Amino acid sequence: MLCQCCGSGFSAGRRDAKYCSARCRQAARRQRLRSDREAKQNTMTLESRVLLDRLAAVLPATAARVESFVIVNGADCTEAAVKLVMSAYAELQAVKF
Numbered sequence: 577m578l579c580q581c582c583g584s585g586f587s588a589g590r591r592d593a594k595y596c597s598a599r600c601r602q603a604a605r606r607q608r609l610r611s612d613r614e615a616k617q618n619t620m621t622l623e624s625r626v627l628l629d630r631l632a633a634v635l636p637a638t639a640a641r642v643e644s645f646v647i648v649n650g651a652d653c654t655e656a657a658v659k660l661v662m663s664a665y666a667e668l669q670a671v672k673f
């Protein structure tokens with residue numbers, strides 16, 4: 577059998593084994609998670625992009641944080657995340673210190 581991660585031959589204990597070792601199984605899992613994350617990030621809508629850019633113009637550090645939040649949680653929450661931050665910002669603007 578050939579390991580689906582490193583490609584080396586191995587004798588499987590189980591018929592459905594795909595990887596030669598726990599190490600390769602882990603590496604493959606990590607790779608899968610990474611491409612899932614990238615796929616999610618790539619599906620960010622144009623509307624969300626525009627919102628995020630608008631936020632970045634005012635609060636660049638916060639926009640960067642929202643962006644990394646989106647990478648973990650998926651592009652479909654970008655709009656909600658940005659709107660939340662923007663309303664919080666508007667509220668703070670209204671506060672007199």
Ligand SMILES: [Zn+2]
Pocket residue numbers: 579580581582583584595596597600
């Ligand atoms: Zn392997």
